[in-house]
Amino acid sequence: MKNWTKPEILLLFIANVLIALVTRSILPCFGQLFPNASVFAALFTLFAIPFIFSAAGSFCLKKRSKKLNVCVMVLTGLEFLLVILSQNLTFAAQIAKAFTGHYNLEAVGFSLLFAIIYCSGLLVGCGLGYCFQRWYKSKHT
Numbered sequence: 001m002k003n004w005t006k007p008e009i010l011l012l013f014i015a016n017v018l019i020a021l022v023t024r025s026i027l028p029c030f031g032q033l034f035p036n037a038s039v040f041a042a043l044f045t046l047f048a049i050p051f052i053f054s055a056a057g058s059f060c061l062k063k064r065s066k067k068l069n070v071c072v073m074v075l076t077g078l079e080f081l082l083v084i085l086s087q088n089l090t091f092a093a094q095i096a097k098a099f100t101g102h103y104n105l106e107a108v109g110f111s112l113l114f115a116i117i118y119c120s121g122l123l124v125g126c127g128l129g130y131c132f133q134r135w136y137k138s139k140h141t
Contacts, residue, residue: 049121096111
């Protein structure tokens with residue numbers, strides 16, 4: 001197993017930011033194209049896009065013998081933090097107010113929901129990519 005270098009960490013960070021931007025730009029287009037679609041279709045899209053990109057990325061990283069346990073631990077910790085923050089929206093709104101200057105419980109609630117579903121997609125995709133790489137390696141060695 002090889003350790004991560006600084007350019008690889010930076011590349012992974014930039015890739016995750018790009019995935020978030022792609023997801024944020026596709027969801028409004030999805031709503032305009034399918035105005036009668038249920039909210040579950042949009043939530044599935046919100047989960048599926050990071051899932052696909054994360055699965056492909058973790059497959060490629062595992063193929064290059066990179067350790068994925070740090071990525072999984074960071075995503076799991078972030079997921080727990082988001083769930084804990086969602087338990088007390090007034091506290092989360094106070095934190096958001098410190099950064100933005102606006103106090104809006106509903107916006108904070110939906111932002112936390114977006115982040116929880118998005119991070120779940122990344123986490124499940126990372127696990128699937130890892131498992132698929134192990135299966136691929138066992139079949140082709």
